[in-house]
Amino acid sequence: MLWRAISEASPGPKWSGLFAEYWPDYKRWWLKEGESARPTYAESRRALNDHMPEIVPLYDELCELAGGGDLAARFLSFYCPPPYLAGCSQAIWTGKEPVMVRNYDYNPNAFDSLVLHTTWQGRRVMGTSDGLWGMVDGVNDAGLAISLTFGGRRIVGTGFGVPLILRYVLQTCETTEQAGAVLARVPTHMSYNVTVLDRKRNYLTAMMAPDRPAVLTHAAVATNHQENVEWVSHARFTATVERERFLLQRLSLHRDPEEKFIAAFLRPPLYSTAFSAGFGTLYTAVYRPRLREMELRWPGTVWPMSMENFVEGGRRVQIPGAA
Structure with a gap:
């Protein structure tokens, strides 16, 4: 397994490059139950604003770096994602x-x-x-x-x-x-x-x-x-x-x-x-x-x-x- 350690003070080209690299796999995971199973962008952003308002400006910045697409923004909200299990x-x-x-x-x-x-x-x-x-x-x-x-x-x-x-x-x-x-x-x-x-x-x-x-x-x-x-x-x-x-x-x-x-x-x-x-x-x-x-x-x-x-x-x- 290849591990990487990356530093970037503010969201920028390094993070944007990581998103482009990882997004195809994350997109498949996000849509595995169908697009309708995931909340809309409006629902996702509203939930962030209700519960974690301090990081909404950061979320908006990352969405823009990710290309501004609807699916990417919904994924980045992490609101009601598909279920997943871990040990730990x-x-x-x-x-x-x-x-x-x-x-x-x-x-x-x-x-x-x-x-x-x-x-x-x-x-x-x-x-x-x-x-x-x-x-x-x-x-x-x-x-x-x-x-x-x-x-x-x-x-x-x-x-x-x-x-x-x-x-x-x-x-x-x-x-x-x-x-x-x-x-x-x-x-x-x-x-x-x-x-x-x-x-x-x-x-x-x-x-x-x-x-x-x-x-x-x-x-x-x-x-x-x-x-x-x-x-x-x-x-x-x-x-x-x-x-x-x-x-x-x-x-x-x-x-x-x-x-x-x-x-x-x-x-x-x-x-x-x-x-x-x-x-x-x-x-x-x-x-x-x-x-x-x-x-x-x-x-x-x-x-x-x-x-x-x-x-x-x-x-x-x-x-x-x-x-």
Whole structure:
């Protein structure tokens, strides 16, 4: 898998080039249930204006760079997208220098494999891209880190794809408290667990859903269920309960040192190579929000990145089990 790290302070030719490259595949995905299944441009923009008004000017700018087309603008709103599933494990190691660690388990053929470093609307953000402006994990210049896991429920409702919600949090929030308020009010189209850690060591996990209010918890661990397992076959397939229990033991009973805790994410039961069944672990990410640093890790490889000294480049990495 070829990974790229790209920096562009304001939306411009680099982002426009990325959109042109990725749009054919995203367009097929966006239309896989038929165009009529997706909201209109007017509905999408109205929803953004109602729930995330601060980033509407940025959205308009990106739509223009994408060519100003109707379908592209509807896609970039991330409003009521097609359903999609991921695995994932994430946890907060609460040592002297707290870190957020996560595994992203997904289909390698439906993934950007892209780290974006931006200063859109004056806010520096660095993280793993999804949908070319959404994020599946990231950190901002205020020292706020965020990450998501799928919540293990079948229900699809009216709301936004969660990667855009993560971008919105990183663009507009500086503390865990502020992030929690956003996660409690912005509607999501599927169930997700979103974990946040700020520079003052405060953290939370929001259990978001399209059909019930978000639950804000002080959980340091999130896998692929919420308060109870509701989708039994998915829970069994992903071993979500076993992974949660394993991480809780690492944080409490055994109290692993930082490096040992991080290394556990690159081994079973957290690390998955089940790509033939749909998805496996594409990468492990480590965030140090106070330092505004991140690392991408694979077995035998570490790619460190710093918000202050971000270096563009690429890495070709071998993903065990992925064709």
